[in-house]
Amino acid sequence: MSAAEEVVTEGHQAVEAVPKRAMTLGTGTSLVVLAALIIMPLFVKNFIIFQMTMLLIYGLAVLALNILTGGSGQFSLGQSAFYAVGAYTTAVLMEYFNVNYALTLPIAGVVCFGFGFLFGQPALRLSGVYLALATFALATAMPQLLKLNFLEHWTGGVQGLVVTKPDAPFGLPMSQDMWLYYFSLAVVLAIYIFSVNLLRSRSGRAFMAIRDNEIAASAMGVDVALYKTLAFGVSAAITGIAGSLGAIAVQFVAPDSYTITLAISLFLGMVVGGVGWLPGSFVGAAFIIFVPNMAEGISKGLSGAVFGVLLFLVIYLVPHGARQIAILGQQIVGRLRKN
Amino acid sequence: MTVVRFQVAALLAAFALCTAMSGPALAQKKYDSGASDTEIKIGNIMPYSGPASAYAAIGKAEEAYFNKINAEGGINGRKIRFISYDDGYSPPKTVEQARKLVESDGVLLIFGSLGTSTNGAIRKYMNEKKVPQLFVASGASKWNDPKQYPWTMGWQPSYASEARIYAKYIMKEKPDGKIGVLYQNDDFGKDYLKGLKEGLGPKGSMIVLEDGYDTSEPAIDEHVVKLKASGADIFVSITTPKFAAQAIKKAAEINWHPLHIISNVSASVGGVLEPAGLEISQGILSASYTKDGSDPQWNADDGMKRFYNFVAQYDPKANKLDAGVVFGYAAAQTMVKVLQMCGDDLTHENVMKQAARLKDFEPDTLLPGIKINTAADNFAPIEQLQMMRFKGRKWELFGEVISSEIGH
Numbered sequence: 001m002s003a004a005e006e007v008v009t010e011g012h013q014a015v016e017a018v019p020k021r022a023m024t025l026g027t028g029t030s031l032v033v034l035a036a037l038i039i040m041p042l043f044v045k046n047f048i049i050f051q052m053t054m055l056l057i058y059g060l061a062v063l064a065l066n067i068l069t070g071g072s073g074q075f076s077l078g079q080s081a082f083y084a085v086g087a088y089t090t091a092v093l094m095e096y097f098n099v100n101y102a103l104t105l106p107i108a109g110v111v112c113f114g115f116g117f118l119f120g121q122p123a124l125r126l127s128g129v130y131l132a133l134a135t136f137a138l139a140t141a142m143p144q145l146l147k148l149n150f151l152e153h154w155t156g157g158v159q160g161l162v163v164t165k166p167d168a169p170f171g172l173p174m175s176q177d178m179w180l181y182y183f184s185l186a187v188v189l190a191i192y193i194f195s196v197n198l199l200r201s202r203s204g205r206a207f208m209a210i211r212d213n214e215i216a217a218s219a220m221g222v223d224v225a226l227y228k229t230l231a232f233g234v235s236a237a238i239t240g241i242a243g244s245l246g247a248i249a250v251q252f253v254a255p256d257s258y259t260i261t262l263a264i265s266l267f268l269g270m271v272v273g274g275v276g277w278l279p280g281s282f283v284g285a286a287f288i289i290f291v292p293n294m295a296e297g298i299s300k301g302l303s304g305a306v307f308g309v310l311l312f313l314v315i316y317l318v319p320h321g322a323r324q325i326a327i328l329g330q331q332i333v334g335r336l337r338k339n
Numbered sequence: 340m341t342v343v344r345f346q347v348a349a350l351l352a353a354f355a356l357c358t359a360m361s362g363p364a365l366a367q368k369k370y371d372s373g374a375s376d377t378e379i380k381i382g383n384i385m386p387y388s389g390p391a392s393a394y395a396a397i398g399k400a401e402e403a404y405f406n407k408i409n410a411e412g413g414i415n416g417r418k419i420r421f422i423s424y425d426d427g428y429s430p431p432k433t434v435e436q437a438r439k440l441v442e443s444d445g446v447l448l449i450f451g452s453l454g455t456s457t458n459g460a461i462r463k464y465m466n467e468k469k470v471p472q473l474f475v476a477s478g479a480s481k482w483n484d485p486k487q488y489p490w491t492m493g494w495q496p497s498y499a500s501e502a503r504i505y506a507k508y509i510m511k512e513k514p515d516g517k518i519g520v521l522y523q524n525d526d527f528g529k530d531y532l533k534g535l536k537e538g539l540g541p542k543g544s545m546i547v548l549e550d551g552y553d554t555s556e557p558a559i560d561e562h563v564v565k566l567k568a569s570g571a572d573i574f575v576s577i578t579t580p581k582f583a584a585q586a587i588k589k590a591a592e593i594n595w596h597p598l599h600i601i602s603n604v605s606a607s608v609g610g611v612l613e614p615a616g617l618e619i620s621q622g623i624l625s626a627s628y629t630k631d632g633s634d635p636q637w638n639a640d641d642g643m644k645r646f647y648n649f650v651a652q653y654d655p656k657a658n659k660l661d662a663g664v665v666f667g668y669a670a671a672q673t674m675v676k677v678l679q680m681c682g683d684d685l686t687h688e689n690v691m692k693q694a695a696r697l698k699d700f701e702p703d704t705l706l707p708g709i710k711i712n713t714a715a716d717n718f719a720p721i722e723q724l725q726m727m728r729f730k731g732r733k734w735e736l737f738g739e740v741i742s743s744e745i746g747h
Contacts, residue, residue, distance in 0.1 A: 045442060045443065046438075047439060051435065054431075157525065157526060158455065158526040158527075159455070159456065159479075160460070162459070162462075250434045251434070252431075252459065254430050254456040254459065257429060257431050257456075259429070261427070292427075300387055300423075
């Protein structure tokens with residue numbers, strides 16, 4: 001069992017008594033956060049709205065990884081590949097077939113589900129670090145595959161594809177950025193609710209049983225192979241939808257956008273947010289978007305080193321990520337109430 | 340009464356004269372976001388981190404050059420504020436940084452951002468916002484498209500221009516030759532091949548074999564053997580450094596001695612010719628448009644003297660042998676020239692208008708005779724190069740500066 005797996009199990013045990021709370025925020029807190037997310041764009045510049053949109057999108061991709069790793073205990077450093085497939089699906093459909101952007105999302109989801117499910121088959125034989133390596137290979141291969149000659153007609157090769165940003169529908173008096181933000185928020189919210197319910201369902205329990213002990217799970221009658229590949233498929237589908245949204249928000253897809261760096265960023269976001277804690281995905285996304293900018297502000301030449309130090313501090317001080325802070329906050333609030 | 344009347348008339352006349360003189364001057368002071376009486380904000384995006392961070396030297400040299408201009412009093416009394424962000428060579432990050440520059444920092448223009456796909460990612464946005472994306476640091480030929488993208492302009496000679504120059508040279512020196520082309524199978528190689536064919540025009544049949552290779556191939560020996568077998572006596576090697584060196588080695592190994600041309604990208608003595616072997620590299624041809632900071636022949640050159648002084652005073656940590664420093668200096672000099680031409684009319688529109696009006700401008704670090712010219716329908720500032728031949732341990736320039744325009 002690798003170190004990271006231990007983190008998963010450990011964190012799980014710490015909150016095992018309240019399994020629902022283990023994955024989500026309380027209803028009150030959720031509503032406050034949601035209200036803040038809905039009101040916020042009315043008061044800030046378009047640029048900030050764009051950054052918030054990116055936060056939602058990366059958050060969604062981290063969430064997908066969280067279902068895979070936090071839920072079923074499988075590792076993936078290949079999420080950037082699924083993200084790329086989703087992004088390219090949307091870009092190609094929008095630019096060559098004039099498909100409405102909203103329709104491209106489910107298509108990207110289905111394509112990526114298939115892709116992830118198929119990749120899950122050989123991945124079944126691998127576990128722990130070996131699986132991480134196999135997915136790593138997928139992530140390194142993807143940018144080169146996108147440049148392949150026979151695909152170039154569709155993918156635009158190295159030059160990439162430009163995507164048109166949609167206007168707000170029904171003549172709503174909104175900027176494109178604001179519309180896209182609310183659109184993304186709706187998609188993310190729907191997927192978030194779906195994910196929470198998935199993990200609480202029979203399938204979710206099967207995922208977690210596999211994560212905690214594969215042999216015990218199969219003894220209980222869980223079809224290990226099916227649920228492992230299913231977890232891969234669901235995770236890939238959600239990542240693909242995040243990729244589609246990302247392509248629309250950034251208005252551009254190119255192989256250079258989906259390198260291994262993206263996969264590692266997503267992984268990092270998951271760890272910082274707290275493995276297995278779904279709301280943490282968005283905290284993790286905020287970390288991978290804003291902390292590099294902060295690091296650059298501190299020192300341009302040493303931005304990487306500053307980022308490293310900040311990351312080290314987070315891991316050292318709060319090894320379970322944002323979840324640990326949330327639990328701490330809850331305890332403090334609880335104590336205050338008693339007094 | 341007459342005296343008084345005369346005085347009034349004189350006063351009126353003087354007043355009229357004053358307004359007539361100050362009128363246009365006042366009217367000309369026009370600003371868009373990013374410009375004011377005291378300051379001009381210039382945005383820039385560079386890969387300070389990530390796989391292309393070697394190019395960061397360009398951004399640093401540009402910043403140092405603007406510091407020099409500020410120390411000397413600025414442009415028409417305005418100081419330049421150079422805001423340069425890191426995108427790690429990742430297009431989504433470039434979009435984020437460009438939006439930050441335009442919407443949050445409110446820059447007058449974005450200057451000299453590096454990379455083909457990174458700039459491709461923001462081109463549409465910049466043109467929608469109508470904010471100039473000037474002097475893009477990339478060799479793709481797509482930046483010269485004023486009709487579709489009137490707010491985007493390149494700077495360096497495109498790969499296609501360079502290839503057209505080789506075509507001209509070949510047609511003049513070896514009109515009956517047979518050309519074998521080895522090209523990298525990506526945007527760089529294809530842009531180049533297209534330029535070569537355009538340059539050859541009706542004599543395109545001189546090419547006996549075009550052979551593409553992928554960067555994923557570990558070695559390109561087979562391709563070189565195939566090219567020799569085709570009977571070619573001119574070898575155009577459109578390759579990046581590692582492959583250029585392999586091709587030079589392999590050609591010598593199989594005893595093939597064609598007229599060997601390598602692309603400017605790979606014309607590095609330390610990075611390509613030395614590893615391949617200096618002896619077998621003698622006589623190889625290429626082309627250039629910048630002066631080489633390590634070449635002693637420029638020690639007495641006025642432009643390079645200014646450059647060396649600049650490096651010593653404002654950018655002492657820079658390696659003056661790094662081609663990026665020479666490049667950044669010349670690009671920043673072009674930028675300053677455009678801003679000077681803008682005078683007090685610092686609007687997005689006027690910046691673009693003046694950038695398309697450069698006439699015979701010669702930055703200090705470009706080869707003598709290479710002039711920057713732009714027009715409303717020509718957004719390719721540098722279109723000339725000079726051929727050079729490798730001799731001894733360095734490149735020797737020869738012949739005239741050649742323009743890449745077809746039919747000149």
